Every structure is written in structure tokens, then in C-alpha cells.
Amino acid sequence: MNHDDAPACGASGVAPSVVQVSSPAAPYLARPIVSTQWLADQLGREHLVVVDASVLLVTGFDGRPGYLGGDEQYLLEGHVPGAVFGDLLAQLSDPEAALPFTRLDPERFAAATAALGIDDDSVVVVYDSAVGQWASRLWWLLRAAGHDAVAVLDGGLSAWRREERPIETGHVEPRAAAGITVRPERPLWIDKAGVERVVRGEEPGALVCAVPPKEFTGEQGRRPRLGHLPGSVSVPAVRLIDREDNTLLPPERLRALFGETLQAERIVLYCAGGIAATADALALAVLGVDTAVVYDGSLNEWAADPDAPLVVTAA
Known part of the structure; x- marks a missing residue:
């Protein structure tokens, strides 16, 4: 199903318009998910930042499951053209916390978004190479920090590959950015x-x-x-x-x-x-x-x- 074509009702009961472009420069997000076709149509637009947030599940030498950052997969196996890599393990979580994937404090999260080329004007689309849970984690982190212009690619990288859309390999250098203005009072x-x-x-x-x-x-x-x-x-x-x-x-x-x-x-x-x-x-x-x-x-x-x-x- 193409969810971009299915209006969703908000708290007011009024369905927002389907995803559309608000200006020649910046895409407009009316929904929290976007289709592969939508993203393909928007690649290269000003203010669009695409983030690969993949994390790999691995089995350790002791037989216990663990996590590995998806940066090597991103570099060697490829990613959506122009996508930067967002490391949920080392960059977007607190490495000093007692629990894995604990969210960062507002100041460090703002710095992490700057390192990804994201600022207050950015329209962010996040995806991963699994079933979307890593992408939804970064989507939620951004929304909780007050940045609403973010969506998840429906179907993720697997849908993009299945449709034989273009794939790039190698590193993409994020653009210079100030980072988002974090609004920590949002109760999410x-x-x-x-x-x-x-x-x-x-x-x-x-x-x-x-x-x-x-x-x-x-x-x-x-x-x-x-x-x-x-x-x-x-x-x-x-x-x-x-x-x-x-x-x-x-x-x-x-x-x-x-x-x-x-x-x-x-x-x-x-x-x-x-x-x-x-x-x-x-x-x-x-x-x-x-x-x-x-x-x-x-x-x-x-x-x-x-x-x-x-x-x-x-x-």
C-alpha cells in the first residue's frame, strides 16, 4: 500500500493533505512516513537530509546477541544516494549510560545533529536496512527534541533495493550545519x-x-x-x-x-x-x-x- 496516498486524521479529526512539495527548494512532510517514490523524487532538494540509521544484530563469541554499527555496511554495500550515516550506537546514544541506546542530553544531541548536517531548516528522512525500528528510534529522538520535519522511509533500504533504485557506496560528507535547536520540554x-x-x-x-x-x-x-x-x-x-x-x-x-x-x-x-x-x-x-x-x-x-x-x- 502507498501510505502517502492515505490521509491520516490528527487529534482534530481533520485529515492532513498528502505529502507535497511546499516550494521549489524544500520538501514538505505531511506524514511521518514517506514512500520510496516520494524520496526518489526529492533527492537533491535543498534542506533534505537523508540518514541511514542501520544497526546490525550480531552474535558474539560467547553466543550472546549484540549490536554492531552499520557504518561498514553503509560504506561497502551501499546506501540511498546522498545519505549520511547516523550511528545510533556511538553518535546518537550516551556511551556512558548504564543501558544501551540511552538518549543523549539536549546539548550533546544538538551537537550530534550538527555532525549529521541537520539544522532547524532540515527536512530529514531516516531509513535502515532492517525492519524500520532503528529508523523509528532516530525519528522519535528528533521529534522529542522538537524537530517535526522528519519522516521514516516506508520499507527502508530493502524496499529501495527491491525496486532497483540507485545505490551509492562510500562516505557522504555531511554539509556544515549548526544542529537543531533542542526543545527539551516536549513530553514524549x-x-x-x-x-x-x-x-x-x-x-x-x-x-x-x-x-x-x-x-x-x-x-x-x-x-x-x-x-x-x-x-x-x-x-x-x-x-x-x-x-x-x-x-x-x-x-x-x-x-x-x-x-x-x-x-x-x-x-x-x-x-x-x-x-x-x-x-x-x-x-x-x-x-x-x-x-x-x-x-x-x-x-x-x-x-x-x-x-x-x-x-x-x-x-
Whole structure:
């Protein structure tokens, strides 16, 4: 499905116009996702910054899964023409934090966006070489910092390759940029204390878990303590996409997956480490839902606390 052709209703119930170009120079984004055709038509436009945010899943010598930056893949196997590489491991996360992929403080995040050639006038399109969760992470980081002119390439690099669109290899030097003006007051994150209040019923919020089904039930997982937060519903990020082409499911199927949570005053998204939850946030944004917050520490932080409640529903 070409989601660019499907209007999404916002909080007002009014459907915005489909993606269009507002001027000869800068593309205009009316939706949080764009199609490969849209991006192909916009390449080379002023203010457009395309970012490859790929992260690779690898298995260590001890047999444990881990992460590797996708920069070598970007350089040698290729990328969308003109795309810069955004390193979610080393450049766009806090390397000193106790948990992987912890977001940067506002000052360092602004510096990281400058290093990517992004400033307040930039129109950013993010993609990855997997199923879009890494791209949605950077999309959410930018939105949470106050930069709304950002979208995810629907289908990612795999869709771009499948359609035999042009591929470049080698490094692309980002243009000189001042970085975005970070607006840290935007309430798109929730911390552990806030989640605890939601769990206890002291604050409103529908808890939505984006991990795979068997991790939700506690049948599988790599943490010492397994399961999900009390009162959570399961909306696995892996089920939000059409596995044949990696594009998001049509809006009616997304609505069915989220069900009654769409009516909640606030939707609290979490996963293992704050990545898959942003894919759920992207799907909600496509549906015009703007009440989502993401628990950045997610289960990695929650399960490390022996007093934090977890529910196991595995047989």
C-alpha cells in the first residue's frame, strides 16, 4: 500500500493533505512516513537530509546477541544516494549510560545533529536496512527534541533495493550545519518513576509492550527477570509491518492491533530497550494519535529492579 496516498486524521479529526512539495527548494512532510517514490523524487532538494540509521544484530563469541554499527555496511554495500550515516550506537546514544541506546542530553544531541548536517531548516528522512525500528528510534529522538520535519522511509533500504533504485557506496560528507535547536520540554518520554505511577493507577496511561509475543509472556528473553509490566497489552513491533516488503500495515490493520488503547488519554510504550517501542509510536503517529510517550529504559531498566513487578503468563 502507498501510505502517502492515505490521509491520516490528527487529534482534530481533520485529515492532513498528502505529502507535497511546499516550494521549489524544500520538501514538505505531511506524514511521518514517506514512500520510496516520494524520496526518489526529492533527492537533491535543498534542506533534505537523508540518514541511514542501520544497526546490525550480531552474535558474539560467547553466543550472546549484540549490536554492531552499520557504518561498514553503509560504506561497502551501499546506501540511498546522498545519505549520511547516523550511528545510533556511538553518535546518537550516551556511551556512558548504564543501558544501551540511552538518549543523549539536549546539548550533546544538538551537537550530534550538527555532525549529521541537520539544522532547524532540515527536512530529514531516516531509513535502515532492517525492519524500520532503528529508523523509528532516530525519528522519535528528533521529534522529542522538537524537530517535526522528519519522516521514516516506508520499507527502508530493502524496499529501495527491491525496486532497483540507485545505490551509492562510500562516505557522504555531511554539509556544515549548526544542529537543531533542542526543545527539551516536549513530553514524549516517561521515566521509571512515571511508569511506576501508571502501574499503581496514580496517573493515567495505557501500557503497551512492543516486544515479541514470547518475550511478552515470559517464555523467552535474555534478562534475569522475564515478563511484562502489570496491566500491559501486547502490540509487538514486528507485527506492525508487512513482512513481504517491510512497509507498515494499512491503517485499518494497525487500528485493529492497538484496539481500545487508541482511546486512552495517554499511551505508555515500552519494549526491551527503547527501540521497538518507537516503532509502535510511529504506527500510532500514522494513525494520527499523538498521545504516546516512550519509556526509554524499558524492560532493561525495569527488570533490573528486583522490586519492580513483572507478570509472566507463559504456560
